[in-house]
Amino acid sequence: MIAQSPGITNIRAYVSPRGGSEAHAFAQSKAKPVHSIAPVPRRIDAEARAVNFAAATELDSRKESHSDMNDWLNVLVRKRIAKARANGETLPPEMAWVAEHDHQVYVKRFKPLVWVVLALCAFGLAQTTQPLALVATAVFFYFYIDFYSGVLHVVLDNPQFVKLPLIGVPCVEFQWHHTFPFDISTRRLFDVWGDLNVLLIAKSVFLFGICGFTTTTFMVAAVGYAWGYANQLSHRLTHTAPRQRPKLATWMQENGVLLEPSVHHAHHVDHTVSFPVLNGRSRGLIQRMLGVVPNGYPWLVLFVLLTAFDLVAVVWCIEWIWG
Numbered sequence: 001m002i003a004q005s006p007g008i009t010n011i012r013a014y015v016s017p018r019g020g021s022e023a024h025a026f027a028q029s030k031a032k033p034v035h036s037i038a039p040v041p042r043r044i045d046a047e048a049r050a051v052n053f054a055a056a057t058e059l060d061s062r063k064e065s066h067s068d069m070n071d072w073l074n075v076l077v078r079k080r081i082a083k084a085r086a087n088g089e090t091l092p093p094e095m096a097w098v099a100e101h102d103h104q105v106y107v108k109r110f111k112p113l114v115w116v117v118l119a120l121c122a123f124g125l126a127q128t129t130q131p132l133a134l135v136a137t138a139v140f141f142y143f144y145i146d147f148y149s150g151v152l153h154v155v156l157d158n159p160q161f162v163k164l165p166l167i168g169v170p171c172v173e174f175q176w177h178h179t180f181p182f183d184i185s186t187r188r189l190f191d192v193w194g195d196l197n198v199l200l201i202a203k204s205v206f207l208f209g210i211c212g213f214t215t216t217t218f219m220v221a222a223v224g225y226a227w228g229y230a231n232q233l234s235h236r237l238t239h240t241a242p243r244q245r246p247k248l249a250t251w252m253q254e255n256g257v258l259l260e261p262s263v264h265h266a267h268h269v270d271h272t273v274s275f276p277v278l279n280g281r282s283r284g285l286i287q288r289m290l291g292v293v294p295n296g297y298p299w300l301v302l303f304v305l306l307t308a309f310d311l312v313a314v315v316w317c318i319e320w321i322w323g
């Protein structure tokens with residue numbers, strides 16, 4: 001189970017009716033001590049670390065000083081770690097890992113791949129000859145991607161997985177979102193979509209490798225990846241100040257089409273609840289599953305199996321039903 005780490009950031013800063021302020025959110029977060037996430041807290045010993053975070057106090061943390069928001073967020077990361085070290089605080093695993101490896105938590109993603117995915121989505125939708133199968137797939141993925149995002153979130157929030165190969169870095173990046181919830185609404189949308197680059201490459205290898213380059217395969221990839229991008233956008237919108245949210249997005253949130261901000265902000269108060277981020281409809285199911293099997297390696301196995309074979313299974317179902 002992931003221990004609770006409540007209150008790191010004052011969530012009122014980004015659910016405020018006035019829209020809140022990212023800088024204010026950071027100021028609030030700085031005013032509070034860093035809470036440890038059990039069960040593997042560790043103390044940073046200055047002499048044992050190669051990276052000199054003391055210099056972080058010299059860094060310019062004014063948002064307007066940075067043209068790339070990734071750079072600004074990385075400054076906030078360094079200052080946060082420097083402050084914790086100066087106070088001799090115990091760091092949660094994702095912070096300790098970054099301090100130890102001098103890792104850049106926020107990076108520019110490879111945008112051409114995002115364009116390729118968007119083109120694949122357009123191609124996959126345009127070339128299908130089975131409109132009924134397309135509609136059924138779209139409806140199925142609306143619910144399934146919410147569930148999948150919940151499983152992914154449970155796994156990447158696990159502090160015990162920070163040191164694992166392959167998913168360790170995604171875990172680190174995911175868990176920093178708890179410290180700076182406004183990161184996802186501050187970075188460019190193409191960077192947020194680009195966070196899925198490696199995941200979508202992995203899924204494509206299994207999907208096209210097993211099912212081939214058929215019209216059904218392209219259609220399933222198109223619908224699945226489109227909902228994957230919608231999932232990222234939905235999470236982003238829950239952290240977007242109301243005055244900056246498109247009216248349509250607000251309407252969709254208020255009517256349950258997309259995830260309601262208040263539902264997601266519950267996760268930022270208690271990191272053990274409300275994991276799905278597309279529409280939140282599967283959060284009850286995820287919670288019941290966590291009640292039976294606490295967060296741990298069985299969830300990692302489930303995530304790997306779904307990542308490899310979920311789209312393949314959908315292709316097989318479509319071919320079975322529609323021939």
Ligand SMILES: [Zn+2]
Nearest residue numbers: 153157267271
């Ligand atoms: Zn989380």
Ligand SMILES: [Zn+2]
Nearest residue numbers: 177181239264
């Ligand atoms: Zn969030």
